[in-house]
Every structure is written in structure tokens, then in C-alpha cells.
Amino acid sequence: MTATDTYLLLRAFCDELARCGIRQACTTPGSRSTPIVLSLVREPGIECFSHLDERCAAFFALGAAKASRLPVAVTCTSGTAAANLAPSVIEAFQARVPLLVLTADRPPELREVGAGQTIDQLKLYGDAVKWFFEVGVNEATPAALRFIRTLACRAYWTAVEGPPGPVHLNFPLREPLVLDEELPDDPTARADGHPYVLREPPAAPPAAQGPGPHPSGRLLIVAGAGTPDPTELAAFAARNGIPLLADPLSGARRGAAAVAHYDLLLRASGFTDGHRPDFIFRLGDV
Template sequence: MTRHQEKLTRFCAAFIDELALSGLKHIVISPGSRSTPLTMLFDNCPDIKVWMNVDERSAGFFALGIAKACMEPVAILCTSGTAAANYYPAIVEAKLAGVPLVVLTADRPHHLRDVGAPQAIDQIKLYGDQVKWFKEMPPQSDEKHTLQFVRKMARRAYSVSAASPKGPVHLNFPFEEPLIPSPDMDNLWTKGHSGSFYYENELGSIPEHQLFPLLHDIQSINKGLIVVGPVTNEEAIPYINAFAKQCGFPIIADPLSGMRSGDHDKTQIIDMYDAIFREPSIPDLLASDGVIRFGAMPVSKSFSTYLTKVEPKTYLIVDEKGSWRDPTHLSTQMIGMSPISFCQLLTSTLQMTKNDRWLSQWININRDIQKRVKDYSEEELWFEGQAFVEVLNEAKPEATLFVGNSMPVRDLDTFFISQEKKIHPMANRGANGIDGVISTALGAAAVRPSVILVIGDLSFYHDMNGLLMSKCYDIDITIVVVNNNGGGIFSFLPQAKESDRFEALFATSTDLEIEYAARMYKGKYSNPTTWQAFRKELQLANDEPGLKVIEIQTNRQENTSIHRKLWDDIQDIVKARLIP
């Protein structure tokens, strides 16, 4: 057996195995060459019935018939070329009739497309708007993350086609020759229960037969973590809090979760986790066996790294319907449900055996780090993190703190220590762009009082024109521009060491004078150079209407080294606590 065969086999079998685990029972295959690896492995899979049908048009409708009769997803598979086009009538019917079909097409690899190779048509989004979802699959590989991804795509294909309104989905597989797999390899097929991966219920309930295994999974967690990413609805906070209390798990609370401030109980809130996870030994010292995440992935990169290393036995994601946010490919269940409905449903029925030592370990380390960060900020060093400490102190209760992407949201993560005074955090974390931030913050300020935006100079420049809305509609806003003259975040990345072209290609200093922008839009401008002066400007801005621009000039190199020193200190604390 060649390496190529091995990769091809593992890749296809992972996909088919996961389709079977998801519940797929039937596939209708039309014979062809390019689809050989999938055809042979479907035929070898013990749990899926293979039907052969030489005419793809007929095959599509035959599968439609099975799917209509049992109201479960049915797969169809064909080779590349016009074969795939023959599925179109059945796909159109499936879309409109709400019949779940998983359409699989084999394709030439990228280098044989659109270059006149035989039987190679453009299969990317071949069925346009007639399918619910399209995925171009990667070339075959048996790397771990590829196989995880392939399994997730099988789950997703099955789940999306089965989710209301049911309908067809399409996955296109580029295959490189030779096309013969090795169905005799070991461990291709999983036996037995795999849990139901995706629930989706608008009514906020989970069917009995799915609820029991779910409760069982959660109750089996010994060292659990609740993770709360950026959530769109702050009303969920007390429900998540009650659920976490019932579980006895620490709460990893993203700065945009809304959980770090307000009068709710914050005993279990771990706000310093980004610093904790930076210590490389944490995945060994504090390995979790069960993570329950609400909302999007947290901002913290060190958290993602931790998750990938730990690979918790249970990783349950409660997220918006159809959002499928799991770049780690590690989730074991994905629940498309509001956090409120989920917590309401489970909190009262959970019977947990609590691990008090686990929880107190987290609370103690977190407390030590909070203290270190507070001490650090009392030194009043001139660096960017301090701006957040001051802004959080000076902001009025119920103020909205909008932060730019790139550095500001990360600094907020590090310096936002949980507090009683309620602050509403906001940021554009859909695509994490540095564009449009001023306009979005002004949109929020148009309907909310006391909005403070903290933004870097590059992001400020990008949406400078957005300031016009403040002038035209007299919108009140305080904008703190952290001006390090360029893209600060790049100084933390490896390219910073490529110094001769670094400034030109990444840092992109604009050398702009922010003052002119403020003046152009009739804003009040100040440029404090001490934290005392900065606090005074914030206090003035709190009470003044209109646009207030407060510029803080910082130095990228100094800023990087002050940040690094703090993280080093924190790592010492973590080690001192955990290593006897």
C-alpha cells in the first residue's frame, strides 16, 4: 500500500464513517471513475446501504424517493462532468419540497480544472442557490486536523440537510489519481454510539432521547470549564451564571461576554485566563475533560491553543442556530439554541458531583494574577494597556465601551478585571475587521448614552470619514485614539524581526496628525501625556456633548516590551501556584 492510498483511504473513510455515525443509511451511487475512492469505501462501510443507478437524473430522483419516505437525509454520489449536472432536476425538487439530500460529486484536482482536461467542468457552486450549503473539500490527506475537519463536514452536511427547512447540500471532492483506496485498512469504521452531534430547535426544547445522553455527558465531566465568548444578548448572563453554579465549573469570560461587570455573582468568573493559558505547561497542569462554550470563540488565542492541546473529551457548543463556529474541529456536540433556553432546560435537572479543588485552583490563580495586574497598573507606566484601566475606572455606570480590533480588544482582555460597575463591551467580532469601527461605534452612540471608543490609529484612519455622522447628527462620543503610528499588533508577530522591510510592509506608519481630523469634524481634541491628564480629559468628556477625541501617543517597541514583562511575571505566578 502506497502513502497516497493510505491518505486517500483515511480521508474518504473518515467522511463516510462520520456520515454513518450521523445517521445516514442510504446512498445512491452512479458508476464513474473519479468517484472510485468514495464508491469503494461506501460499499465497504457496514452501516450504509448502497444502491447503484446508472442514470444520474434517475438516481437523484430515486434518492429523493427514499428520503421522502423516511424523512432522513439520503446521499447521492457521482463522478465529475455532466454526470453532476444530471442531478439538477432532483436537487431543485428537493430544495422546494424540503427533502434532505447530501449530494457528493467527485472532481478533478485543481491543476486539471479549466485547462481542457477531459470530463472536467466547473463544479464550484454548480447548483447555485438550489442547495442550502456548498463545500469545496480539500485534497485528500490523513493529517489529524484534516481528518477532524472532514468528519465535521460530514456531520455538518447531514445536519444542515436535516435541519428545518430540510433540503439538499452539496460537497465537491477533488481526487488525485491513482483512485483505488484500500478498504482493508484497520480501524476505518467506528462501532456503536457517537452521540447526536447537532440539535437545532427553535422552541427551546431538546427531545427526550437526546436530552438523556446530553445530561449524561455533562454529568460525567470532572474538570469542567464554562466558556462564554462574545454574546449578543446580555440577558443570558444570569442564566449562564446559574448553570455554571449548578455545574461548579469556573467561567472563562471573554471581555465581550458582558460577564466581567455588573452586580451578578462573579465568584466563578475567571477573567485573567488569557495570561494563564500563555504558560505552556497549563494544558498538563490544568487539563479540562469537559468544556461547555456559549457564543462565539473567545478573542484569546492562548485559549484556542490550550483547547487544541487538551482535546477535552466533551466539548459542547451552545451557539446561534446554523453558525457552526468551531475552528478547532474538536466539538463533540453543537447545539443551535439560545443560551437562555439551554440553561433553563438543564440547570434544574443536572445532578453534578462537584470538584471543589478544581474550581478553587482556578479562583486562586486568577486572584493572584488580578493582584499582579492591579499592582502593575498602579505603577502608571506609559503603555497601551493602562489606557483600558483608566477608561474602565472613569467610565460612567452603564457606559458602552466599544473597542477596536487588533490590539484594543486584546488589551481589554488582559486589563478588564471583573467589577461591580456595569460596562457594556462592544466590538465588531464577526470578521474582526479594522474597517468601519468609528461608524459602528457612532451607530451605537446614536441610540445609547455614554459611548467610549478605544481604537488604534490605523483603524481610526481607515474610518476617519465616519466622523461626519457625529458632526451632522450631534452624536455624543468619546474616542480614545491609541496612536502608536501604525499596526501595533504586528510588533507581537514573527515578522517584526524581519526588520528592514517590516516598517514598510506591516507597520505602515501613517504619521497622521489626529488633531486635524478632530478639528475637521468640530470635535474637541486633547493629547494628554500623563495618566493624570488623561483621567481629567475622560472626566471632562463624560460631561461634554459632541465628539471628543483624546489621543494617546505610545511607542510600539516600548509597549511590546512592557506587555512581555507583565506576561513573564504572570507566568511566574502561575508556576509558583501549580508546580509544587
């Protein structure tokens, strides 16, 4: 394996992240992570923010992901640098924030032999990530390039869907870590600019019938922090006459269906006894 192989694979990986929807990445200093950092920086579809400290980078990425509701990548070098990302990874898991954690690592032959900047990074964050994968960076064959593109797609959609959360990919990188020649073209990308792995869109819901009693009974929508598309949710509730109890952090406390001061109403037993819903739809964290 040469530096050209490493950079070809990582270029394809970052290209695929951008095609999926990654728009921001946070980088930190370190020699082992150089190929990842340079590949992210050279990807025109991703805006990179350089940080001197891993904790700062990770919490910046966490805030950016919260604001954009899209996964943000954060990368660091090997060893205890990766451990410094743990607080933000745990918070992302608890708050259901999509985060893509890309840690550089020593190759297997440099583990458990006293090499510097080396710790056990396999499943470093335990159950605080939705998915962990050790990425083998080998020869950049067409099959390997196609594989790493599918891997980028899976990492992105795992972070986004489900509830959202962090995904950890660990990259054991061998020297040389810098490139001294131009990279050849990569024919494995889709010519139309779409991701390598295409997802089928969810089925369209049945058309709304407008305000009035629902055949399933009395409905109620409860929206918490992290509610997807809060503006459309508020409009949907208003169109269909469904009461909406929206936490301020949901962004959905707006429109004719939003109930102001609902916390006071819910403390009144006389009101709750007479307005008990048959079905409650909960979105986000409450």
C-alpha cells in the same frame, strides 16, 4: 497525498454520516468517484443502491428521502454527470427534502486545461442547495480526520434542519483512485458510537393542560406535506382540543381533532367569520 490518505479520509467521512443517521446512498458509475463509491459501499451502516444513470439515481434518492424523512446520499463522477443531478436537486430544494449530493471532481491542476470530464462544479446548483462546500482531500493527519468528521456532521444537520433541503459537497480527487493496501485504524472516532459533533436536544415544551380555552386565544393547526411526526401532531391536537386542518400529504389527517372537508367549511363566510383563530400554527408545505 496517497490513495491511502484519500480512502482514510473518506472512510471517516462515511462512518460519520452513518453515525449521524444516513442509512441509504445511491451510486453511479465513473472512475473519478471510485473512492467515494467504495467508501460508501464498505460502510456497514449504509445501504447502497447502484444505478447506471445519474438522473435515475438522484430521483431514487429523492424518493427514498421523502419516504424516510432522513437525508439520502447520492454520488456521481465529475463533469456533466454532476449536471444530470440538477433536476432532482432543484426539486429537493423546492419540496424541502433532505439530500446529500457528493460529486467527484478533478483536482485544481486539471481544471481549465482541457482535461476530459471536467466542468466548473463550484456552486454548480446555485441557490438550489442550502450549503455548498469544496472538500479538500489531503494528507490524512489526525487533524484532517477530525475535520472531515465535523464536516460530515455539519452536512447532515444542515440538510435535516431548518427547513430541510439539499447540501452539495464537491470532492476534487487525485489519482491513484484505487487502493492496493489495507487501511490502518482510525482512532479519531468516538468510542461510544455517537457522532463526532453532538447536538443539544431542543428544550422540552411546557406540559399540556388538556382541552379547553387557551390563554392566548383560539388556536388552529395547519399541516402540509412534509410535516414532521404527523401521528404525534394529530395526537397532540386531539389531547389539547385544537382543530387540525391536515392536507392528505401531511399524513396527519387522523384523530378526533382532524377536520374533514375543511376546504368546504373555509368557503362558507358565515362559518369563517364566527370561527376566526387568534393564532395559526403551520407545519410543512401548504
